[in-house]
Amino acid sequence: MGREPGIVRTYLRVGTLFELQYRVNFFLQLVQSLVALGTAVAVIALVFSYTDDLAGWSPYELLVIVGVHVLLGGVIRAFIQPSMQRLMEDIREGTFDHVLVKPADAQLLASVQQFSIWQLVDVVVGAAVIAVAVANLDTGLGPLDAGAFALTLVLGAVTIYCFWLLITVGAFWIVRMEFVAELFNGLYQAGRWPVTIYPAWLQIGFTVLIPLAFAITVPAEALTGRLGGTMVLAALGFTAAIVAVTRWAWRRGLRRYDGASA
Amino acid sequence: MADVVVDDLERVFRVPVREAGLGAAVRSLYRREHREVRAVEGLSFRIEPGEVVGFLGPNGAGKTTTLKMLSGLLHPSAGSARVLGHEPWRREREFLSRMTLVMGNRNQLQWDLPVVDSFEMNRAIFRIPRAHFEAARDELVDLLEIGDLVTKPVRNLSLGERMKAEIVGALLHRPQVMFLDEPTIGLDVTMQKRIRTFLGEYNRRSGASVMLTSHYMADVLALCERVIVIHHGRILYDGALSGLADRVAASKTITVRLADAHAALDGYGRVLARDGGRVTIEVPRTDASRVAARLLNEHEVSDLTIEDPPLEDVIERVFSDGDAAAASAAVRSGSPGSAG
Structure with missing residues (x-):
């Protein structure tokens, strides 16, 4: 397993050097991020012009969610989505063969092959929004909360990665999967609000089917003093489970690809 | 020990079939019919270290399917194969680190990145020590004369230049076994010759064994002393290139x-x-x-x-369906078996 960090480092370095050539993308991304953020804040302002409290969340608490949503969206579009879309294409066109004949874990290679570093602008913007929102909260932020936030955010990112990969693996069976990116981005918008505002059936959907609850709401709860130890354990358990299921589905997909099951 | 040992290798694909027309399309939604296609049937042969073997056959003969099984991309339906002592489809790292697969019609270098960056990625994946990597890269770049191309993005290269870069990328880890599927396809005559000369030179220098498919007989004539001819997934001939005309024509x-x-x-x-x-x-x-x-x-x-008639004509005759059975009978009566 010793070679894996080296592979990730090399891919990151090469991908970053490549993207740095296209500096204009940075400005485009910045404008796009700010427009999206402006819209999100305007919607919150609109909602709170009618009420002081949305399912127990105050305006700044909701801003924390917006921040996590923007930050995680940046991580997804920078690190997860590009490689997954590339993987779908590779499976469809047969170029996935080249990944399989390399002496490294195929899932790892497929997951790090493409980055879009300018999307990290969203990570910075998201972090800034979180900082502003937390500074305006009445409840203080202890080191334990910060730690829980960091932990649940990483778990959330891993969960979303697994979710994306699970869907992408579908390309081994259903060749055309391009619509998935659009579908995911559409559904991801729902994560801008705490899952508790949705009806029960949707809450279950956003927890288990599309894990927005664990990815966005739970880290935001850590920053707003709502998160208990049980929920952290649940997030840990859920992440472990989805990682295992994803690995299993990946192996099944590979077996289908190379015809072991035929 | 032989680098490649293949016994009774077989691969059957299950392909959905439906008749033309809307009715058939609707019916296939709920009742799908399948047909079995035997892409490869009972192949047996061995390749000794350092051998260059031409693997010939018309389109759909089962060449690529065989190469895919030998490089670990496909599971066989029956039979066995060992490459460098490994069962290829287990894709053990030890095996993958010692072989390479080049497909002339597919790109494995990163399209948008400069060629050197793709080489660098291969260095990380194959964990080639820096000094070995640089020595191999410089030697290969020099042999194929692509020194001034390696800093350009792959998408800016011509087909021939890209193929040369692909080959360098595929050989950086100094594989002992090379599977080359149509490495000169679509290239002009000069470029074909350049690549052919290089492959011959690389084989002499490294002692790597090579299995090569090509539609260009010039490739086969220049590189292969031995050929395996397959048709409809079966071996028609396995032996010296010079003996092919005796047997088949x-x-x-x-x-x-x-x-x-x-x-x-x-x-x-x-x-x-x-x-x-x-x-x-x-x-x-x-x-x-x-x-x-x-x-x-x-x-x-x-x-x-x-x-003897020109080899192109001999091969063409073998592959034209009408003569295939006769050719097969002729070859079988000579019982070429598997060489090596």
Whole structure:
């Protein structure tokens, strides 16, 4: 397993050097991020012009969610989505063969092959929004909360990665999967609000089917003093489970690809 | 020990079938019918270290399927294969680190990145020590003369340049076994020759064994002493390239130069060409010497040569469906078996 960090480092370095050539993308991304953020804040302002409290969340608490949503969206579009879309294409066109004949874990290679570093602008913007929102909260932020936030955010990112990969693996069976990116981005918008505002059936959907609850709401709860130890354990358990299921589905997909099951 | 050992290898694909028309399309939604296609059937052969073997056959003969099984991309339906002592489809790292697969119609370098960056990625994946990597890269870049191309993005290269870069990328880890599927496809004659010369040189220097498919007979003639001919997934011939015509071609050509440009030539064989006194006649292989003797006896001959038909023609004949059964029978009666 010793070679894996080296592979990730090399891919990151090469991908970053490549993207740095296209500096204009940075400005485009910045404008796009700010427009999206402006819209999100305007919607919150609109909602709170009618009420002081949305399912127990105050305006700044909701801003924390917006921040996590923007930050995680940046991580997804920078690190997860590009490689997954590339993987779908590779499976469809047969170029996935080249990944399989390399002496490294195929899932790892497929997951790090493409980055879009300018999307990290969203990570910075998201972090800034979180900082502003937390500074305006009445409840203080202890080191334990910060730690829980960091932990649940990483778990959330891993969960979303697994979710994306699970869907992408579908390309081994259903060749055309391009619509998935659009579908995911559409559904991801729902994560801008705490899952508790949705009806029960949707809450279950956003927890288990599309894990927005664990990815966005739970880290935001850590920053707003709502998160208990049980929920952290649940997030840990859920992440472990989805990682295992994803690995299993990946192996099944590979077996289908190379015809072991035929 | 042989680098490649293949026994009774078989691969069956299950493909959905449906008739034309809307009705059939709707029916296939709930009742899908499948047909079994035997892409590869009972292949057995061995390749010794350092051998360069041409793997020939028409489109759909099962060449690529075989190469995919041997490089670990496909599971066989039956039979066994070992490459460098490994079962390829287990894709053990030890195996993958020692072999390479080059497919002429597919890109494995990163499209948008400069060629050197793709090489760098391969260095990380194959964990090639820096010094070894640089030595291999410089040697290969030098041999293929692509020094000024490696800093350009792959998408800016011509087809031939890209292929050369692909080959360098595929050999950086100094593989012991190379599977080359149409490495010169679509390239112009000069570029084909360049790549061919390089592959020969690399084989001599490294002692790597090579299995090569190509539609260009010039590739095979230049590189392979041994060929395996497959058709409909079965081996038709496995042996020396020079012996292929003996086994498979049913005829020879006799070219004579006659003093009398208008001599009657009925009854010798099929006249293929006649240019003044220079005549080319096709005769059954077994009759060649008898016909030649008759020509010498009955005419004033200044020159006479007996030749096998060109290899392209031999192969084409093997692959044309009508003759395949006959060719197969001819080959089998000679029981070429597996060489090596």
